Amino acid sequence: MRTEPATYEPGTVLYDTAAAKVGEYRGRSGARVMLRPLGGGREWEAEPAVLRPATDRERLGASLRAANDRTLATPPATPGGQDRPPLPVPGCEACTWLADRRETARAAFDHSAVSDANVLLRQHQRKEHEG
Numbered sequence: 001m002r003t004e005p006a007t008y009e010p011g012t013v014l015y016d017t018a019a020a021k022v023g024e025y026r027g028r029s030g031a032r033v034m035l036r037p038l039g040g041g042r043e044w045e046a047e048p049a050v051l052r053p054a055t056d057r058e059r060l061g062a063s064l065r066a067a068n069d070r071t072l073a074t075p076p077a078t079p080g081g082q083d084r085p086p087l088p089v090p091g092c093e094a095c096t097w098l099a100d101r102r103e104t105a106r107a108a109f110d111h112s113a114v115s116d117a118n119v120l121l122r123q124h125q126r127k128e129h130e131g
Contacts, residue, residue, distance in 0.1 A: 006051070013025075014033075015054040016035060016050060024036050024038060029045055085102065086118060087099075094124050098124060
């Protein structure tokens with residue numbers, strides 16, 4: 001007696017026992033099934049007989065690996081170059097005062113106050129020196 005392989009809806013998360021991988025069901029390719037890693041990547045073909053629905057643990061593990069891979073592949077965002085401290089505008093007393101405040105905080109290892117001074121200096125420069 002021959003049984004028909006299970007049919008799955010696109011997006012169903014399956015475990016390929018032959019490849020020991022979790023993948024998202026994409027469709028059929030002839031007699032084989034196409035799976036794609038969670039989070040994207042290169043599809044692979046699998047025999048329908050070696051597939052089963054992924055357990056919650058397998059699904060979670062694959063999702064975490066995909067999220068970690070995305071994090072490692074994406075450089076940290078630095079909008080407006082905020083990774084560098086702003087420089088005071090020469091001749092501006094407010095800029096000089098804020099830069100001195102920042103240096104005092106840096107010498108005291110008060111990183112929160114350093115960050116605050118950078119924010120205040122950027123705000124001051126946007127308001128008074130741009131435009």
